[in-house]
Amino acid sequence: MEPGFNYGKKLLQAEWEQGHENAAQTLALLESGQLGERAPVVVENLGTALSLLSQVASCAWGCRGGDHDVENLIRRCCNYAFGSVHLALLGLYDEALSLLRGIAEIANLMELFCIDNTQLQRWKGLVPKDRQKQFSPVKVREAIEAAGKNLAVEEDVYKALCELGVHVTPDSMKTTHQHDGKIHVGGNFSVMGFLLVMNELAINLSPCLLFAGYLTKPGEEKLAELKKQCDDLRTSASSYVRVTNYQELMREMVEKELAGRTEARESQNDGNW
16 A cells, blocks of 8 residues: 555545534634625525525425425425535535536526426426436426526536536546645635635525525515525625636636746746846
8 A cells, every 4th residue: 555645444534634624714714704705795695595495495484285396396405505515615616516506407497387387297297217308407498498588597507517516527627726726636625616616506596595485485474585585695696706717717816826936936036146
C-alpha cells in the first residue's frame, strides 16, 4: 500500500472529519457576514420555505385524504433540498447539484399538474415504462410550452444541472470550485461552490411553494403565505452565480488569480535585481 494515504475505516473517518470542518467553516463565515449580505438572506428564506413545504407534505394544515401522491411528491422535493444543503455544507458541491436536478424535475412536473390536473391522473395511472417515456423531463417541458406557459425551470438550467452534477463530460469532470484551479478528491470548502448551490436551490425550489399551494388547496390564508415565501425566496437569489455561467465564471477567476500571482513574482524579481 502507498505510504502517506489512509485506508479502511481510517480513510472514511478522515473524510467525515474534513466534512465537519467544512461545515463549521461555512457556517462561521455565513454567520459573520463574510459570505456577503445576500447569502444569509437566501439561507434564511430557504429554511422558511422548506418548513412550509414540510408542513404541506406532512398534512400539518389538515389532511385532504386520498392517496397522498402530491404530498409525497412535495416530501421528495424537501428531502432532495435537505440533502443538497447537507452536501454543500460538507463541501460536496457537484453532488449537491445532482440532487438539485431532481428538484428541477419535480418543479416542472408540479407545474404541469397545476396547468392540467388530468395530467396528474395520467402520470399516476401509467405503468413505469410508459411513464418514463410520456413524462420524461423533455416531454414535460414540451407540454408546458404547448400550454403557453413559462417553464419553472428552463431547459438551459436543467441541462447545466445535468452536466455539472450528474453527467460526465470532458469539461464537467474537471470543474473546480477553487480560485487557484486545484481539483480535490472528496469534500473541500469553497465560497463559490456554496453560493452556487444555495442560489440555485433558492431559484429552483421557489416555484414549488406556489405549485404546492395550487395542488393541495390549503385555504386562502395558507396559499397567500406560500405565495409570499415563493416571492421572498426567488428575489433573494442572485443572477450572478448560476449553473449556466458557473464554469466560465470560475475559469475567469482562476485566470485572474494565476495572473495576479505571476505579476507578484515578476514584481518581486524586479526588486531583487
